[in-house]
Each structure stands twice: as C-alpha cells, then as structure tokens.
Amino acid sequence: MAQRTAVRPAAPAALPRGGLLRGAGSRTLGLWLLLALVVAVCALSIAVGTRPIGLGTVWQALTDATTPGDDAVIVRQLRVPRTLVGLLAGLALGVSGALMQGHTRNPLGDPGLLGVTAGAAFAVVLSISVFSVGTPAGYVWFAFAGALVGSVAVFAIGSSGRGGATPVSLALAGASLSALLFALVQAMTIRESTTLDAYRFWVVGALAGRDAAVVTQVAPFIVAGLLLAVLNSPALNLLGLGEDVARGLGTRIWLARGTGLAAITLLTGAATAACGPIGFVGLVVPHVARAITGPDQRWLIPYSGLLGVVFLLLADVLGRIVARPGELQVGIVLALIGAPFFIALVRRRRTATL
Numbered sequence: 001m002a003q004r005t006a007v008r009p010a011a012p013a014a015l016p017r018g019g020l021l022r023g024a025g026s027r028t029l030g031l032w033l034l035l036a037l038v039v040a041v042c043a044l045s046i047a048v049g050t051r052p053i054g055l056g057t058v059w060q061a062l063t064d065a066t067t068p069g070d071d072a073v074i075v076r077q078l079r080v081p082r083t084l085v086g087l088l089a090g091l092a093l094g095v096s097g098a099l100m101q102g103h104t105r106n107p108l109g110d111p112g113l114l115g116v117t118a119g120a121a122f123a124v125v126l127s128i129s130v131f132s133v134g135t136p137a138g139y140v141w142f143a144f145a146g147a148l149v150g151s152v153a154v155f156a157i158g159s160s161g162r163g164g165a166t167p168v169s170l171a172l173a174g175a176s177l178s179a180l181l182f183a184l185v186q187a188m189t190i191r192e193s194t195t196l197d198a199y200r201f202w203v204v205g206a207l208a209g210r211d212a213a214v215v216t217q218v219a220p221f222i223v224a225g226l227l228l229a230v231l232n233s234p235a236l237n238l239l240g241l242g243e244d245v246a247r248g249l250g251t252r253i254w255l256a257r258g259t260g261l262a263a264i265t266l267l268t269g270a271a272t273a274a275c276g277p278i279g280f281v282g283l284v285v286p287h288v289a290r291a292i293t294g295p296d297q298r299w300l301i302p303y304s305g306l307l308g309v310v311f312l313l314l315a316d317v318l319g320r321i322v323a324r325p326g327e328l329q330v331g332i333v334l335a336l337i338g339a340p341f342f343i344a345l346v347r348r349r350r351t352a353t354l
Contacts, residue, residue, distance in 0.1 A: 019294035027299050030292065034306045038087075041313045045083040046075060049320050050327065077211075085210040085218075086313045086330075089275045092222045092267035094308020095229050097282025098289065098301050099267075102236045103260045104167040111268040111282040113171055114261070118178035118185075119150020120272040121203060125188050128198045137213045139202060140273045144221065147269030153177055155261060170261075205278035205331025207316050218270040225266030226305070232259045233297040240295065278331050280338030281308050287342075 021027045047058050053071050061072035062080070093111060101109040112118070123146025127133040133142065158166070158173035189196040235256035238246040243253055271278070289303035312330065315337065319328035 019290065020292050022294075027293055031299075031302060031306070034303065034310070038306050038309050041310050041317075042083050042087060045086060045313045045317055046079045048317050049074075049079065050325050081212045081215055082207045082210055082316075083313065084212075084215045085274050086207050086316055087309050088215065088219060088222050089207075089271040089278065090281065090309035090312035091305040092225060092271040092308075093278060093281040093312070094285045094289075094304040094306070095226060095301055096264045096267040096271075097308070098286040098297070098304040099229055099232065099236070099260050099264050100282065101286050102240065102297055102300075103257065103264075104171055105240075106167070106171065107287070108283070109171075110279070111264060112178070112272075112277065112279075113174045114264060114268075115150035115154040115174045115177040115181070116147040116265060116268040117272055117277045118181035119146040119148070119153075120144070120269060121185050121199075121277065122146055122150075122181045124202055125185050125199055129188055129192055134198060136202070136210050136274070137217070140214055140217045143273035144218075144269045147272055148265060150177065150181065151261065151265040151269070202276045204329045205276040205334070206329040207275060208327065208329065210274060214274050218274045221266045221270040225263045225270065228259055228263035228266065229301050232256065232263055233301050236260065236297045240297075276331065278312070278334060280334045280342065281312055284338055284342045285311055 021030050043055065043058070046062075047053050047055055051071075051074065053075060057071050058075055061067050061075040065076075096111040097109070100111050100113060101107060103109075104113070120143040123142040124139050126146075127139060127142035131142075133139060154170060154174045154177055157177065158170035185199075189199050235246070235251050238249055238251045239253070239256060246256070247253060268282070285308045286300065286304045289300050289307050293299040293303050312334075315333040316330040318337075319330055319333040322328060
C-alpha cells in the first residue's frame with residue numbers, strides 16, 4: 001500500500017523587492033530627507049510670490065505676531081493659510097492615489113475614479129445656483145457632502161452584482177456615475193452665466209483665496225483619512241498577493257476594501273472640497289514613490305503623501321513665478337508639467353506596472 005505524503009500548502013509569495021531604496025534603514029533615512037524637503041518647500045511657498053519676501057522677514061512674521069508691515073500681513077493672512085491648504089491637499093491626494101492604485105490594481109487609477117470628484121463638482125454647482133454660495137469656505141461643506149454621496153453611490157452600484165464589490169465593478173460604476181454627474185454639471189452651468197463663472201474658478205483647481213477657515217474645516221477629515229490609510233496598508237500588502245491568499249492568511253476582504261474606500265473618500269473629498277479637482281498628483285506621485293520604495297504599502301503610503309506635498313507646492317510656486325504680476329493656478333501648472341512627466345513614466349514599464 002503506497003504511503004501518503006502530506007502536502008503542505010505553498011507559502012505565499014513575498015512582495016517583490018524593487019525600487020531604489022531596498023533596506024529599512026535606507027528607506028527611513030530617505031523618509032527623513034523627504035520630510036526635510038517638505039519643510040524647505042513650505043518655506044519657499046511662504047517666501048516666494050508676486051511680492052518676494054525674505055526668509056528673515058518670514059521667520060519674524062511667524063514667530064512674532066506683533067511684527068508690523070505689509071509683508072507680515074501677507075505672510076500671516078495669505079501665504080501661511082495657502083501653504084497649509086497645499087500641505088494638506090498634497091498629503092491627501094498622494095496617499096489616496098496610492099490607495100486607489102493598490103485596491104484597483106490599476107496603474108492608471110486616480111482618486112477621482114470612485115465618483116468623488118464628480119459628486120463634489122455637482123454639489124458645488126448646486127450650492128452656487130440654488131443657495132448662492134460664493135466663497136471657497138462656503139463650498140467646502142457642499143463639496144465634501146457631494147463627494148461622500150458620490151462614493152457611497154458608486155459603492156452601492158458596484159456591489160449590487162453577484163460578485164459583490166470588486167475593483168472592476170467599482171471602476172465601471174465610478175466611470176458611469178462620473179459621466180452622468182459631469183453631464184448634469186455642464187447642463188446647469190450652460191443655463192446660468194453666474195454659476196458658470198463661479199464654477200470655472202473652482203473647477204480649475206487652485207490654492208489662492210483659501211483662508212484659515214478652509215484649513216480648519218478640512219483638516220479633521222484628512223487626519224482621519226490618513227489614519228485609516230496607515231491601518232489599511234498591511235491588509236493592502238496581502239491583497240496584492242491575491243484575494244485567495246489574503247483570505248487564507250486571515251484577512252477580512254470586505255473590511256480591508258471598506259477601510260480603503262473610506263480613506264480614499266475622506267482624503268479625496270476633503271482635498272477636492274478645499275482646492276477643487278486637482279489632477280495628476282494622485283496619478284503620478286504613487287509611481288514616483290513606487291520607483292523609490294517598491295510596492296510595500298507600509299513605505300509607499302508615507303512616501304506618496306510627502307511627495308504629493310512637494311509636487312503640489314512646487315507647482316504652486318512655479319505658477320506664481322512664471323506669470324508675474326499675475327499667477328497661473330496650480331491645476332493648470334500640474335496639467336502642463338504632469339502630462340509629459342506621466343507619459344515618460346508610462347513608457348518605463350517597470351514603474352508603470354503594479
């Protein structure tokens with residue numbers, strides 16, 4: 001009688017190692033260097049503008065609230081809130097882009113794929129045309145509510161089929177709902193010129209005109225989204241090995257997907273509400289971070305957030321320099337430099353694949 005040999009289940013494949021930084025020590029050092037770069041870019045964002053202000057004056061205005069002069073007023077009341085909004089939005093868009101590409105396994109995944117941007121745009125148009133809201137601080141709550149409703153609707157539609165909420169069904173539901181909502185937005189803006197003018201300023205994506213009230217309104221949602229993203233990163237690593245392997249290792253697929261979707265909704269909704277729909281940050285930045293750290297989400301998510309801040313604030317500073325005495329909105333600058341940069345990334349297959 002032939003002896004039976006026990007067949008052990010195959011061990012799950014380890015995450016592929018890639019990226020410029022391989023070890024934990026080098027990645028930690030890179031993270032500190034990137035954090036220092038963020039501080040430098042924030043200082044540059046406060047000092048550079050239509051009216052150049054020296055770093056000494058900036059420091060004095062920040063440390064002494066009684067500092068007189070127009071430069072001190074510009075720093076405290078205009079540039080500091082603008083920089084803080086850019087800091088929060090860059091963190092939110094970078095991290096949400098990494099989460100979106102990880103959950104959908106799609107290198108072209110964008111935070112707006114779940115209908116968040118379309119829902120926010122539709123709510124902003126309603127607030128302008130129906131409630132006559134005319135300030136960015138007033139748009140925030142409507143935009144965030146629209147982003148939340150849009151993402152919930154996409155999740156409900158995408159999970160209604162027999163297979164439940166899969167990356168493919170969610171992407172298709174998001175694309176369909178976004179097309180419908182943007183069509184309604186176009187119909188409403190064509191009918192009313194006032195609505196069109198106000199919506200045009202919001203939809204281009206900008207950091208200008210945002211005050212401290214906008215920062216305090218969106219900051220709690222972004223902080224909550226970042227915490228959820230950190231909690232979701234270990235499960236997202238396991239999902240990258242396949243749902244069957246992740247389920248065999250004890251991962252609750254529905255909980256991991258739900259946590260990721262909640263983080264994406266909070267982060268993208270808050271950033272869109274504060275700045276308008278800003279493209280290319282959530283699309284390009286995760287590819288750059290993945291080229292540095294590899295696919296490990298525990299490193300990819302913080303790198304994506306910090307790189308998002310650097311990318312967004314540098315684009316905003318560039319927009320102030322190239323069009324003096326006016327400025328180009330950050331959404332326009334990102335479109336001009338982000339499109340060719342992303343084409344170059346896509347041509348490199350190693351960084352474009354997940």
